[in-house]
Amino acid sequence: MATVEGSCSTLEPYALRVLGDSMEPEFADGCVIIVDPGYVPKDGAYVVVEYAGDVFFRQLVIEGDRRFLKPLNPKYGGFELVPPYTILGGIVQRVGRRRAQRKHYD
Numbered sequence: 001m002a003t004v005e006g007s008c009s010t011l012e013p014y015a016l017r018v019l020g021d022s023m024e025p026e027f028a029d030g031c032v033i034i035v036d037p038g039y040v041p042k043d044g045a046y047v048v049v050e051y052a053g054d055v056f057f058r059q060l061v062i063e064g065d066r067r068f069l070k071p072l073n074p075k076y077g078g079f080e081l082v083p084p085y086t087i088l089g090g091i092v093q094r095v096g097r098r099r100a101q102r103k104h105y106d
Helices: none
Strands: 014-017 032-036 046-051 054-063 066-070 079-081 085-095
Touching (some): 046 066, 054 085
Antiparallel strands (some): 014 032, 032 085, 046 054, 046 085, 054 066, 066 079
């Protein structure tokens, strides 16, 4: 894999801005999340997934061999992940304007 000089390593955490309200109330539209590409996802983790030509930020639900992506906002429906898909990383932190708004996830 080629990298551009000065770019982030593929295993280095990076920030994304949340678009939309599908993950409210925990993650409001416009908030910044920190994604760790080396994160090993587990049931209940918040993940970024590339699936069917789109990228989704959702909660991962694991039921046996099945994997589902679930939004936190009940206005939206979840769906089952059917291969191929790529988990791009897990959310390890939500960044807020004030220290009290910051939250770490494991």
